[in-house]
Amino acid sequence: MSTRSTTASPAMPRSVKDLRLGESGTICCLKDPEMALKLLEMGCIPGTQVRLNSRAPLGCPITVVVGESEDYTLSLRVSEAATIILK
Amino acid sequence: MAGVEFVTGRAGAGASAAILEAAAPRHPGALTRIALIGNPNSGKTSLFNQLTGLNQKVGNFPGVTVDRKTGVSQLTPQLRAEIIDLPGTYSLYPKSLDEKVITDLLYDRSSDQYPDFVVVTADASNLRRNLLLFTQLADLGLPAVLALNMMDVAAQHGVNIDIVALQQELGVPIIPMNARKGIGVAALKIVMAQMLDAPATHFYEIEDELLPMIRQIRYYFNLHNDYLALHYAHQYRQISFLSPDDRAYIGELVQEYGFEATPRQAQETIARYASINDILLNTVSVTRTQRNEPYSNRLDKVLTHKVWGYLIFLGVLFLMFQAVFAWASYPMDLIDQGVAWINSLIQTNFDGPLINLLTEGVLAGLGGVLIFIPQIALLFAFIAVLEETGYMARVTFMMDRIMRKFGLNGKSVVPLISGVACAVPAIMSARTIENWKDRMITIFVTPLMSCSARIPVYTVLIGLVVPDQPVLGIFNLRGFALMGLYLLGFVAAILSAWAMKLLMKTKERSYFIMEFPVYRWPRWKNVGITIVEKVKAFVFQAGKVILAISILLWVLASYGPADALEQAEKRAKVEGQAKGFTAAETDSHVASEKLESSYAGHFGHLIEPAIRPLGFDWKIGISLLTSFAAREVFVGTMSTIYSVGQDADQQTVQQKLASEKDANGQPFFTPARSFSLLVFYVFAMQCMSTLAATYRETKGWKWPLMQLLYMTGLAYFSALLVYQLMK
Numbered sequence: 001m002s003t004r005s006t007t008a009s010p011a012m013p014r015s016v017k018d019l020r021l022g023e024s025g026t027i028c029c030l031k032d033p034e035m036a037l038k039l040l041e042m043g044c045i046p047g048t049q050v051r052l053n054s055r056a057p058l059g060c061p062i063t064v065v066v067g068e069s070e071d072y073t074l075s076l077r078v079s080e081a082a083t084i085i086l087k
Numbered sequence: 088m089a090g091v092e093f094v095t096g097r098a099g100a101g102a103s104a105a106i107l108e109a110a111a112p113r114h115p116g117a118l119t120r121i122a123l124i125g126n127p128n129s130g131k132t133s134l135f136n137q138l139t140g141l142n143q144k145v146g147n148f149p150g151v152t153v154d155r156k157t158g159v160s161q162l163t164p165q166l167r168a169e170i171i172d173l174p175g176t177y178s179l180y181p182k183s184l185d186e187k188v189i190t191d192l193l194y195d196r197s198s199d200q201y202p203d204f205v206v207v208t209a210d211a212s213n214l215r216r217n218l219l220l221f222t223q224l225a226d227l228g229l230p231a232v233l234a235l236n237m238m239d240v241a242a243q244h245g246v247n248i249d250i251v252a253l254q255q256e257l258g259v260p261i262i263p264m265n266a267r268k269g270i271g272v273a274a275l276k277i278v279m280a281q282m283l284d285a286p287a288t289h290f291y292e293i294e295d296e297l298l299p300m301i302r303q304i305r306y307y308f309n310l311h312n313d314y315l316a317l318h319y320a321h322q323y324r325q326i327s328f329l330s331p332d333d334r335a336y337i338g339e340l341v342q343e344y345g346f347e348a349t350p351r352q353a354q355e356t357i358a359r360y361a362s363i364n365d366i367l368l369n370t371v372s373v374t375r376t377q378r379n380e381p382y383s384n385r386l387d388k389v390l391t392h393k394v395w396g397y398l399i400f401l402g403v404l405f406l407m408f409q410a411v412f413a414w415a416s417y418p419m420d421l422i423d424q425g426v427a428w429i430n431s432l433i434q435t436n437f438d439g440p441l442i443n444l445l446t447e448g449v450l451a452g453l454g455g456v457l458i459f460i461p462q463i464a465l466l467f468a469f470i471a472v473l474e475e476t477g478y479m480a481r482v483t484f485m486m487d488r489i490m491r492k493f494g495l496n497g498k499s500v501v502p503l504i505s506g507v508a509c510a511v512p513a514i515m516s517a518r519t520i521e522n523w524k525d526r527m528i529t530i531f532v533t534p535l536m537s538c539s540a541r542i543p544v545y546t547v548l549i550g551l552v553v554p555d556q557p558v559l560g561i562f563n564l565r566g567f568a569l570m571g572l573y574l575l576g577f578v579a580a581i582l583s584a585w586a587m588k589l590l591m592k593t594k595e596r597s598y599f600i601m602e603f604p605v606y607r608w609p610r611w612k613n614v615g616i617t618i619v620e621k622v623k624a625f626v627f628q629a630g631k632v633i634l635a636i637s638i639l640l641w642v643l644a645s646y647g648p649a650d651a652l653e654q655a656e657k658r659a660k661v662e663g664q665a666k667g668f669t670a671a672e673t674d675s676h677v678a679s680e681k682l683e684s685s686y687a688g689h690f691g692h693l694i695e696p697a698i699r700p701l702g703f704d705w706k707i708g709i710s711l712l713t714s715f716a717a718r719e720v721f722v723g724t725m726s727t728i729y730s731v732g733q734d735a736d737q738q739t740v741q742q743k744l745a746s747e748k749d750a751n752g753q754p755f756f757t758p759a760r761s762f763s764l765l766v767f768y769v770f771a772m773q774c775m776s777t778l779a780a781t782y783r784e785t786k787g788w789k790w791p792l793m794q795l796l797y798m799t800g801l802a803y804f805s806a807l808l809v810y811q812l813m814k
Contacts, residue, residue, distance in 0.1 A: 076601075
């Protein structure tokens with residue numbers, strides 16, 4: 001699967017929040033230490049691929065599909081997605 | 088045993104230690120105690136239902152109010168075991184109060200509740216994340232068996248698992264299964280009937296620099312391994328069985344060694360995923376990577392659509408109300424008529440004060456309990472199906488943005504919707520909301536949602552003043568009136584939450600992140616068990632209150648201070664003769680005069696001045712007081728009061744109320760009075776059980792008392808407004 005369509009952005013690091021619908025990215029790091037504990041347990045480990053699957057009718061929350069083999073879907077708020085920085 | 092030293096090593100090194108650990112006491116004479124643990128959505132509930140069927144008991148964990156579901160499972164013809172169903176969790180680091188129950192149970196080896204072993208459920212189609220919890224449990228040294236669930240889904244997704252190799256890597260027996268269909272349950276039972284050893288494998292090596300601190304904790308508390316000691320260091324503030332001195336001791340050590348819990352926990356999780364990846368590399372192959380959940384995604388395009396999604400959700404809610412209101416009426420009528428028939432049978436054949444107690448006290452109260460079973464069953468059938476199918480998660484998904492504006496959480500939808508059935512379990516379900524402020528607000532406003540105990544009040548009063556007219560052919564005007572009351576409660580809840588959001592200050596943040604399950608067909612067995620469980624809870628918990636109050640009321644209504652009743656009887660008979668009443672009219676007059684002179688009448692008269700502006704009289708006053716025990720008692724009370732006040736003619740409560748006249752001979756229950764009373768019941772905190780639940784959930788009287796004051800005040804002034812405007 002050649003889903004790594006994200007090109008390294010120069011200035012601002014991209015986060016899951018910035019993904020377009022259907023676009024995938026690879027987790028680089030988690031910005032918020034407290035929330036990181038929850039995200040890590042839910043499988044959002046640095047190096048894991050995530051794909052933006054859908055947005056709620058009002059734009060938030062969103063669902064992301066986690067894992068290269070599309071293991072499972074998480075739903076999270078845009079503010080939470082913004083703490084997941086992509087490579 | 089506690090002093091035995093062994094090395095916390097990686098695979099292999101712990102083998103000799105495992106033998107020692109397997110010698111855990113087996114509670115001689117007692118049933119083998121097995122804990123069922125796993126991620127949310129890993130099929131744990133299905134497995135629990137498969138193992139125990141209807142042999143389930145719901146209780147509480149000591150100190151907290153999380154449901155403690157236990158059941159007895161017949162493992163072999165000779166061997167039975169007690170199964171404890173633990174709340175779903177992703178790790179042994181609790182993120183919510185629900186999950187804390189797990190650590191409290193699994194950290195305390197000396198407790199008589201400590202399980203002999205654990206059954207870990209894991210979603211085979213999603214093994215990586217599900218194994219995280221398993222590796223933690225294994226490192227705690229708990230004997231375990233892995234129930235590798237949802238093998239069918241894994242197969243669909245092209246996930247091939249080498250069970251034998253995985254079993255070797257994990258060091259525990261693995262049973263591939265499909266709990267929803269019961270596949271693999273027999274094999275699991277056979278394994279569960281064996282003496283299980285603690286896994287010999289360790290999955291995480293504690294960093295060397297932590298060992299001095301860890302070992303001190305370990306030896307101070309006589310712990311059986313280092314990993315448990317590490318958990319003490321992480322969670323000493325939350326472990327309920329530690330004394331303040333114990334906590335202070337760990338607190339000092341943590342300070343002294345500069346132990347930073349958050350980064351350490353993050354490191355551990357990452358390290359665990361790394362070792363899980365190694366294991367999966369050798370044991371799992373995926374033939375098709377594109378799974379995409381085509382059905383779920385396609386369904387979501389409609390069910391979470393910005394227009395259709397909300398319309399469908401509204402439709403689902405509306406269907407729920409129609410079911411509870413209209414469909415349930417058929418079995419309810421049967422119960423009603425059945426009780427009335429038995430009552431008249433007894434009354435025509437026997438006579439005496441004990442017969443009156445039996446018919447007007449006990450049987451009337453019992454009928455008042457049984458009559459609501461159809462509604463509760465139907466409502467929980469809906470809620471269970473919504474949860475089973477995964478639709479509830481979509482509701483949360485669609486509602487979060489809106490709910491957040493009002494200080495609630497997308498997850499608040501579940502307690503709020505459950506509050507439609509009963510505020511007590513709903514308030515308890517608010518525990519899944521990890522954020523304290525969100526949770527407090529949810530608990531506070533949930534009783535404003537119209538619960539099933541209000542349905543009898545609503546039904547009777549709507550029946551009095553709203554005509555039984557069809558709307559659009561299939562619906563009913565009364566159904567619409569009922570929905571209006573539900574919406575009123577919902578709006579009050581939302582606005583109250585919004586006000587609280589502005590008033591309350593907090594540092595804690597609100598998380599949302601959760602798993603988004605794929606759609607599944609509901610398992611009817613699970614739905615059925617939920618229904619039985621809820622009905623049982625209602626009949627045995629609310630039911631005994633209703634019955635007791637019914638009997639107490641009969642006593643209060645049948646006896647008065649000194650000879651007040653005899654005096655009233657004489658007076659009424661004289662009045663009856665003077666006014667030229669027939670014998671029947673005199674009897675009825677006597678009875679009503681007697682009631683007014685009884686203890687119950689005194690109660691009602693005492694509060695009448697306060698409630699007269701709302702349009703209520705002393706009879707309603709009595710009912711308001713008694714229904715504080717449980718709202719549905721209102722109907723029982725009214726029925727008892729009026730049946731005492733009339734001939735023993737079997738009429739329904741509604742007809743009794745409709746025939747009630749005021750001083751001018753006009754119907755007493757005018758629309759103004761009825762709607763005032765309805766609005767009062769929408770808002771009023773007429774429920775001891777709810778207050779008790781809030782007390783236990785918030786661990787103090789502050790919240791329940793505020794709830795009582797706020798809701799009663801809201802009810803009083805709203806009813807006042809309604810009556811004065813409509814009068």
